[in-house]
Amino acid sequence: MKNTMKEFKEFIAQGNVMDMAVGVIIGGAFGKIVxxxxxxIFMPLIGLLxxxxxxxxxxxxxxxxxxxxxxxxxxxxxxxxxxxxxxxIVDFLIIALVIFLFLKNMAALSSKxxxxxxxxxxxxxxxxxxxxxxxxxxxxxxxxxxSQLDLNEAQ
Numbered sequence: 404m405k406n407t408m409k410e411f412k413e414f415i416a417q418g419n420v421m422d423m424a425v426g427v428i429i430g431g432a433f434g435k436i437v438x439x440x441x442x443x444i445f446m447p448l449i450g451l452l453x454x455x456x457x458x459x460x461x462x463x464x465x466x467x468x469x470x471x472x473x474x475x476x477x478x479x480x481x482x483x484x485x486x487x488x489x490x491x492i493v494d495f496l497i498i499a500l501v502i503f504l505f506l507k508n509m510a511a512l513s514s515k516x517x518x519x520x521x522x523x524x525x526x527x528x529x530x531x532x533x534x535x536x537x538x539x540x541x542x543x544x545x546x547x548x549x550s551q552l553d554l555n556e557a558q
Contacts, residue, residue, distance in 0.1 A: 437501060441494045449493070458493075461486025 414420060450456045462473050463483040470476035473484060528537045534548035543552055 434498070437498045438494060441490070441497050445497065446490060446493065458486040458490045461489065 446458055450458060460473055462470075462476055462485065464470055464476045464480050465482065466480040468479070470479065473482065473486075476482045477484075527540055529540050529542075530536070531538050531545040531548060531550065531552065533550040534545060536545070536547045538545055538547070538552075544550065545552060
């Protein structure tokens, strides 16, 4: 049992587990933001475009009776709340779109940063002023034409 606890502590202390925990926490907060975006902004606009439909109030009472709202129907009988299902589909599609756009922008940014890093790398060669061949930056004599080179000159 002590060996298992020791292994568990080592597992928890690994960087990947901590990164995953931070990702789950940030993902939960991100989910709340996107849910608010869907519920408070997009769904009312979609409902307005569809003639004032409130998706959260679309349901079918299994007993066949009519109820004023979803809460009353749920209190009285079983309910198929298909409006909530539609809302969750829209929620999923918006989350998927936001994640796609985020990852696409992150990949583009990463690519730009990588190109900048490659461009910033210092030169390791120079051109011989006599024979115009590429030689090592710190060479004091050209290996091709054997000309004496100025060490301070980096072309």
